[in-house]
Amino acid sequence: EVQLVESGGGLVQPGRSLRLSCAASGFTFDDYAMHWVRQAPGKGLEWVSGISWNSGSIGYADSVKGRFTISRDNAKNSLYLQMNSLRAEDTALYYCAKDMTMELPGRDFDYWGQGTLVTVSS
Amino acid sequence: SSELTQDPAVSVALGQTVRITCQGDSLRSYYASWYQQKPGQAPVLVIYGKNNRPSGIPDRFSGSSSGNTASLTITGAQAEDEADYYCNSRDSSGNHFYVFGTGTKVTVL
Numbered sequence: 001e002v003q004l005v006e007s008g009g010g011l012v013q014p015g016r017s018l019r020l021s022c023a024a025s026g027f028t029f030d031d032y033a034m035h036w037v038r039q040a041p042g043k044g045l046e047w048v049s050g051i052s053w054n055s056g057s058i059g060y061a062d063s064v065k066g067r068f069t070i071s072r073d074n075a076k077n078s079l080y081l082q083m084n085s086l087r088a089e090d091t092a093l094y095y096c097a098k099d100m101t102m103e104l105p106g107r108d109f110d111y112w113g114q115g116t117l118v119t120v121s122s
Numbered sequence: 123s124s125e126l127t128q129d130p131a132v133s134v135a136l137g138q139t140v141r142i143t144c145q146g147d148s149l150r151s152y153y154a155s156w157y158q159q160k161p162g163q164a165p166v167l168v169i170y171g172k173n174n175r176p177s178g179i180p181d182r183f184s185g186s187s188s189g190n191t192a193s194l195t196i197t198g199a200q201a202e203d204e205a206d207y208y209c210n211s212r213d214s215s216g217n218h219f220y221v222f223g224t225g226t227k228v229t230v231l
Contacts, residue, residue, distance in 0.1 A: 045157070110176060
């Protein structure tokens with residue numbers, strides 16, 4: 001059974017940093033690209049960032065480019081999102097999602113975690 | 123970046139058919155995928171590619187596309203289909219990988 005478990009969310013002040021993690025199991029992690037997708041309270045889905053199977057291809061939404069860094073550790077079956085210079089508008093539930101292919105641009109997100117909540121507020 | 127526009131809300135009588143549309147320039151080049159999200163839950167992929175359903179998704183869900191519009195059809199809607207539905211596709215602007223639609227709330231009456 002595929003499982004994606006996010007962690008690392010919490011309350012953080014504007015301008016500070018936070019690192020999210022996603023622990024994957026139930027599939028061969030290094031065979032697939034992975035993504036972070038977020039959802040602000042009461043709002044729609046927003047793709048944040050994606051990374052190919054070997055970290056050779058990485059992409060970011062304009063809204064986070066230069067502030068967020070995605071990475072993965074295939075030996076630990078883990079995906080990460082380093083978030084710096086956080087803003088109030090980054091407040092959201094952050095989902096880890098598995099792609100159906102190895103490379104970026106990929107295809108579709110066939111499995112999602114339950115999300116970790118990030119709240120940016122003073 | 124590209125945008126994908128959906129109607130905010132639609133309603134359907136139990137057992138009837140409802141079509142949800144998604145409009146955007148990127149759909150002229152790429153297929154849309156569709157995600158169902160129920161309150162307090164993570165999104166679930168229901169349609170991908172030309173018209174493919176992941177394992178476990180009922181065959182009352184189907185997808186189609188024409189020009190700049192993609193559609194998700196629920197034939198014989200059930201009470202458990204009440205949810206938010208989001209389309210998604212590659213971004214044709216060249217700067218990003220993906221864009222999500224604005225979302226449609228489906229109410230089953």
